[in-house]
Amino acid sequence: MELVKCNKLCKEFDNKKILKDVNLIIPKGRIIGLLGKNGMGKTTLLKLINDLLTPTSGEVLINGKKPNIDSKKAISYLPERTYLDKSMKVSQIITFFDEFYDNFNKEKAIRLLKDLDLDINSKVSKMSKGMQEKLQLILVMSREAELYILDEPLGGVDPATRDYILDTILSNFSEGASVIISTHIISDIERILDDVIFIDKGEIVLSSPADELRKKENASIDEIFRRCFKC
């Protein structure tokens, strides 16, 4: 059965259509790149899947059901912005996640913190934006979820750290789980993608397995993306 299914999903803000009749299926066990230029509806789609926005019409089904407590247990979401309470310490946040998520692996989180040189006793407000993003990634990847949704995980990260982050993602997601990575920095993530979805002006313009697309177009995903979204 499909993990996520969007049926004729629409989202409007002030009569402006941000997403237009999106039909989408996310199967289990795939790494999917949600690719598109800025402001094309990537984040809106991910927010709808996470029940952070209410659809104007259409529906999102997670494991066949509308978003509910079970779907929130199943999805581990990394938003594009920092959502942590700045007044808390890293150790308090780890405890917070441990208390609320049954599938949170505290030991794994502490290990990853050490790997990324993050001090467990430091306050979130004292950390740089990049450090906060790393902390969030650790929290998200320390859950044993069915679906990981990562919105611009490489956005504020220097190129040297990008590979490390991608490796962290690859080596830490649960077996059989799916990963959706939304980004416009394609060259860095191309190597890890099983499927790609191109989104433009709120519409899915292309959905295909990455290898098939490369063969068909005889080009890298990055090149195809540049061709497709040429200004």
Add this chain to the structure above:
Amino acid sequence: MLKKLLKYDLEWCYKPLVVFYILALFFSLTVRIVESFEQSLIVLIIDKICCGIVIAMIVNILINCFMRNWVRFVKNIYKDESYLTHTLPVSRNKIYLSKILTAIITLLTSFVVIIVCLAIATLNKDTWSFLKASLEQSAIYFDSSVFSLISVMIVTIFFEFLFMVMSGILGIIIGHRSNNLKIVKSIVIGFAIYMILSSMSLIALFIAGLLNSNIMSVFNNIEVSSNALKSMMLIGILVYAVYNLAIYFIGNKLLNKGVDVD
């Protein structure tokens, strides 16, 4: 899960409140100590300054109690932190209930601290006997015990303050259903809810007055009977209880329809 949510909500709201509680209690005690000294100009000046600080702290406690609850609600439900709140495996009912319980608990403790501060700062042999005599007289006038008189007064004031907080929360929920000027709309709608429902409670009192001439005397005369005042307070408690419950259920229903986080 409700317990866990409540723990984090209370912790966040109490962080600055506790500081104001301690300061208010400290200055109340200072007033008490200073007043026990022999009278002199410098003692009088220190006494007045400390009294002023106590009053400022009491106002601060109330404003902070209101603001912390509203700010927490906006941050957790609609701003950056909402990305975490709404992806927790907890129902929206529980998230909302936790915020309301936090408002009730913080308001209650603030009330207790304010009463204790006032008692420490002002109660001495003379004021106590004056207060006791006044309360006993009022109790006779109201044909009730001193305890029930104080209880009714405190409950009425508490419900009125809770009604203010709840109006603000409903204002935030309705204001954030639109896409523009969310905060401005939240403030305007919250204030409008408070004013409209307060006017409605006056209308309800007037309607009750049509059926009971005692209550109508509140609108006709300056001097009113004890029965009229008693009925007015009881109607006040009943009306505010209904308003608070209604606001709670409306807010819950609106939140369950879905949110659009920023």
